[in-house]
Amino acid sequence: xxxxxxxxxxxxxxxxxxxxxxxxxxxxxxxxxxxxxxxxxxxxxxxxxxxxxxxxxxxxxxxxxxxxxxxxxxxxxxxxxxxxxxxxxxxxxxxxxxxxxxxxxxxxxxxxxxxxxxxxxxxxxxxxxxxxxxxxxxxxxxxxxxxxxxxxxxxxxxxxxxxxxxxxxxxx
Amino acid sequence: xxxxxxxxxxxxxxxxxxxxxxxxxxxxxxxxxxxxxxxxxxxxxxxxxxxxxxxxxxxxxxxxxxxxxxxxxxxxxxxxxxxxxxxxxxxxxxxxxxxxxxxxxxxxxxxxxxxxxxxxxxxxxxxxxxxxxxxxxxxxxxxxxxxxxxxxxxxxxxxxxxxxxxxxxxxxxxxxxxxxxxxxxxxxxxxxxxxxxxxxxxxxxxxxxxxxxxxxxxxxxxxxxxxxxxxxxxxxxxxxxxxxxxxxxxxxxxxxxxxxxxxxxxxxxxxxxxxxxxxxxxxxxxxxxxxxxxxxxxxxxxxxxxxxxxxxxxxxxxxxxxxxxxxxxxxxxxxxxxxxxxxxxxxxxxxxxxxxxxxxxxxxxxxxxxxxxxxxxxxxxxxxxxxxxxxxxxxxxxxxxxxxxxxxxxxxxxxxxxxxxxxxxxxxxxxxxxxxxx
Numbered sequence: 001x002x003x004x005x006x007x008x009x010x011x012x013x014x015x016x017x018x019x020x021x022x023x024x025x026x027x028x029x030x031x032x033x034x035x036x037x038x039x040x041x042x043x044x045x046x047x048x049x050x051x052x053x054x055x056x057x058x059x060x061x062x063x064x065x066x067x068x069x070x071x072x073x074x075x076x077x078x079x080x081x082x083x084x085x086x087x088x089x090x091x092x093x094x095x096x097x098x099x100x101x102x103x104x105x106x107x108x109x110x111x112x113x114x115x116x117x118x119x120x121x122x123x124x125x126x127x128x129x130x131x132x133x134x135x136x137x138x139x140x141x142x143x144x145x146x147x148x149x150x151x152x153x154x155x156x157x158x159x160x161x162x163x164x165x166x167x168x169x170x171x172x
Numbered sequence: 173x174x175x176x177x178x179x180x181x182x183x184x185x186x187x188x189x190x191x192x193x194x195x196x197x198x199x200x201x202x203x204x205x206x207x208x209x210x211x212x213x214x215x216x217x218x219x220x221x222x223x224x225x226x227x228x229x230x231x232x233x234x235x236x237x238x239x240x241x242x243x244x245x246x247x248x249x250x251x252x253x254x255x256x257x258x259x260x261x262x263x264x265x266x267x268x269x270x271x272x273x274x275x276x277x278x279x280x281x282x283x284x285x286x287x288x289x290x291x292x293x294x295x296x297x298x299x300x301x302x303x304x305x306x307x308x309x310x311x312x313x314x315x316x317x318x319x320x321x322x323x324x325x326x327x328x329x330x331x332x333x334x335x336x337x338x339x340x341x342x343x344x345x346x347x348x349x350x351x352x353x354x355x356x357x358x359x360x361x362x363x364x365x366x367x368x369x370x371x372x373x374x375x376x377x378x379x380x381x382x383x384x385x386x387x388x389x390x391x392x393x394x395x396x397x398x399x400x401x402x403x404x405x406x407x408x409x410x411x412x413x414x415x416x417x418x419x420x421x422x423x424x425x426x427x428x429x430x431x432x433x434x435x436x437x438x439x440x441x442x443x444x445x446x447x448x449x450x451x452x453x454x455x456x457x458x459x460x461x462x463x464x465x466x467x468x469x470x471x472x473x474x475x476x477x478x479x480x481x482x483x484x485x486x487x488x489x490x491x492x493x494x495x496x497x498x499x500x501x502x503x504x505x506x507x508x509x510x511x512x513x514x515x516x517x518x519x520x521x522x523x524x525x526x527x528x529x530x531x532x533x534x535x536x537x538x539x540x541x542x543x544x545x546x547x548x549x550x551x552x553x554x555x556x557x558x559x560x561x562x563x564x565x566x567x568x569x570x571x572x573x574x575x576x577x578x579x580x581x582x583x584x585x586x587x588x589x590x591x592x593x594x595x596x597x598x599x600x601x602x603x604x605x606x607x608x609x610x
Contacts, residue, residue: 048397051356052377072489072511108534110513110527110557111381111602112426113483113490115402116439116446116467119423123444141444142401143423147358147379 046168047102047148057150063090064099064167067125068160072109074120076128084125087167088132101125102166103143106159107152111145118143125165140170183314183327203336208589209248210336213279214238216252217296218259218286226289229318230259233296233325237283239366240329240343243582244567245589246336250279259284265299271306279303283332292317296324300332309335322364323609329366330608342562346606347569348373348383348392349580353598360394360407365562365569365582365605367593373407374414385606386429392604393417393427393436404438404455418455426470430477430497437461437471437480437497448482450497461499472517472524473497474541481505481515481524492526494541505543512537514558520565523585525549527557536570538585549587556581563607569593571601 050056064087067080076084091097103118103125122141130136151158203210214237217230234252241247256273263269264284274282285298299311310331314324326343333341343365350358354372360383363370374380376398383394392407404417404424418424422441429436430450435458440449448461448471462468466486473480477497484493487504492515495502506512511529518524523538528548536549536556550556554574561568565585572581575592578599583590594600 048378054356072485108555109490109511109529110470110483112439112470113467113513115381115423115425116469119441119444119446120467126444141422144379147381 046100047104047144047166051148056148062167062169064169066164066166069121069163069165071106071159071163072117074103074117074124076124081128084128085132088129088134091129091134091138098138098140098170100168100170101129101139101141102148102168103141103145104148104162104164104166105146106162107146107149107154108159109146111147115143115145115147118145121163121165183312183324203246208246210246210280211250211278212241212247212281212283213250213255213274213277214241214252214283215255215257215285216259217298218262218264218284220286220288221290224289226287226294226318229287229289229294229321232321233285233287233298234283236322236325236366236368237329237332240326240341241332243343243365243591243593244333244341245582245584245591250277259286264297266301266306266308269301269306271301271303274303281309281336283328289318292319294318294321294324296321298328300335322366322368326364326366337566339564339566340608342564342567342605344609345563346385346389346609347580347603348385348394348606349571349594349600349603350381350383351594351598351600353596353600358601360392362392365593367595382426382602384426384428384604387431387433387607389606389609391429393429395423395425395427404436406453416455417453418451428471428473430473431475432477437473439469439471448480448495459499461495461497462502463499470514472515474517475519475521481517483513483515483526492524492539505541506539506546507543508546509537516559516561516568518561518565518585519563525559525561525568527559536568536583536587547586549583549585550590551587558602560603560605562605569603569605571603573599 047056065083067083101122103122105114105117126139126141149162151161214234216234219225238249241249254277264286280303282301282303287296295315297313300309302309312328329343330341346362347365348362351361352358357377358380359372360374360380361372378397380394380396383392390409395402395404402423403419404427405414406417407414420440423439423446425439427436427438435450437450439446447468450458452458461480464486466484468482468484470483471480479494480497481494483490489510491512492505493502494505509528512526514527516525523540525538527534528537534555534557536559537546539546552574556570556572558571559568567582567584569580569582571578578601579592580594580600580603581590582593
């Protein structure tokens with residue numbers, strides 16, 4: 001029993017080193033190791049990687065759901081907060097997981113303003129998760145503004161989908 | 173990498189005799205805001221070379237000048253098929269041109285010239301005539317290589333604009349912009365305003381945004397995600413180096429050189445909040461311009477380098493503000509409308525262009541620096557964004573989705589002439605207009 005545990009710990013350490021080193025080249029697919037550290041899929045890859053692979057918006061989900069914002073706003077409404085409570089529960093169940101919070105906006109308005117708005121959306125999301133008890137050292141943020149939309153129609157239904165915070169599980 | 177715009181083209185003025193009457197007629201008042209369709213003929217060049225001929229040179233010069241004049245929105249360039257006089261069998265000076273052949277097809281102005289070619293050495297002389305007065309208005313002689321024909325044509329188009337509007341034209345310059353014409357990724361491109369000489373500058377297959385020229389046209393700043401974080405890069409057209417300028421964690425966005433080229437204003441991120449800062453050419457922080465909980469983004473220098481306009485939502489919605497370039501309490505400029513972003517300070521110093529949400533879309537406006545005299549430039553459907561001034565402070569380039577995909581458009585500062593500038597596939601956005609090439 002002791003030997004098995006030690007092997008599991010060693011594997012976990014190796015996996016986490018590999019995850020950190022490969023941050024710039026995330027594969028997005030599950031990277032769970034055989035030691036059982038992470039049994040659920042680690043899907044929900046980062047949006048830029050998905051865009052490069054041509055799969056952004058194809059519905060590849062992950063354990064953490066997107067939350068949405070009103071136009072030109074980074075306020076968390078009740079629905080967003082409920083979503084964040086769900087995400088926080090997952091994070092508490094997976095205490096070693098780190099996540100990147102991406103902030104996005106819809107196509108309207110300026111590229112630069114939307115990049116700053118995405119920063120605020122990711123920041124507000126991080127703040128709320130921290131307030132729910134998730135350690136801030138587990139949460140990083142990045143903004144993609146209007147650059148990585150899930151859909152391209154010029155209507156509110158699409159714009160609403162794009163005004164989001166998206167969560168990428170980075171591994172442990 | 174082609175860097176033809178950094179090579180000098182020698183130009184001399186062709187002496188001509190004025191009389192006071194024709195000078196009064198043409199100086200600065202014939203064409204202005206609202207003027208349209210001044211009929212002008214632009215003839216291909218006559219070949220004066222003893223042995224060699226370069227038909228491409230002959231017609232390319234006329235093509236580029238014609239395209240520039242059409243883009244200005246003030247001229248109707250008459251169709252070459254209607255021209256009675258052919259270049260090689262007719263004169264090219266006031267004494268030798270048969271002006272009746274031009275007035276009969278409706279031309280009020282005429283561009284005619286000639287070239288000599290020795291090997292790769294090109295000498296061009298070209299003149300602008302008032303057809304009814306039968307008089308030369310201006311003339312130029314250019315020396316260079318055949319690869320500089322575009323510079324010669326754009327320079328002469330700028331001189332034609334000067335004759336008719338009193339202000340030098342904007343065409344002997346370069347545009348930088350972002351486009352998805354090559355694929356799914358936003359990459360940085362540069363081109364001549366006439367649409368020619370298009371070159372793709374990045375091939376990083378990631379997101380690139382907000383290219384911006386240095387005042388000497390040597391460096392192109394842009395923000396790219398190629399390293400993961402949105403960092404500010406500077407592409408040097410002389411050395412070919414593409415070096416990182418600012419790689420602070422978070423945004424390094426919208427870098428803009430000060431008018432004297434010594435500093436760069438940009439948006440950085442401080443604890444998840446976007447603020448304006450000024451760094452030196454190596455990216456070392458010199459000072460913060462804003463330090464506020466609000467979004468502060470998109471700096472634009474005044475032409476004297478003393479002030480910076482920017483966009484802030486500190487009042488609850490995005491509006492345009494001005495701060496001293498040293499920092500300090502900003503002054504709010506826009507009060508009308510509920511969403512004003514993307515300020516661009518005119519090289520003339522008196523007005524700021526910006527984007528405002530109106531009529532369900534986004535439109536271009538200008539406002540005086542003191543906040544008065546708001547003017548709406550675009551009224552069309554779709555989104556009109558990313559204004560950038562030409563160095564003469566009379567024209568702007570911007571991005572518009574009025575016909576579907578985003579394309580670059582050129583307009584004068586009243587909005588009375590708006591002409592589509594780019595064509596082809598993909599979306600074109602985020603243009604930057606260089607200074608004159610010399």
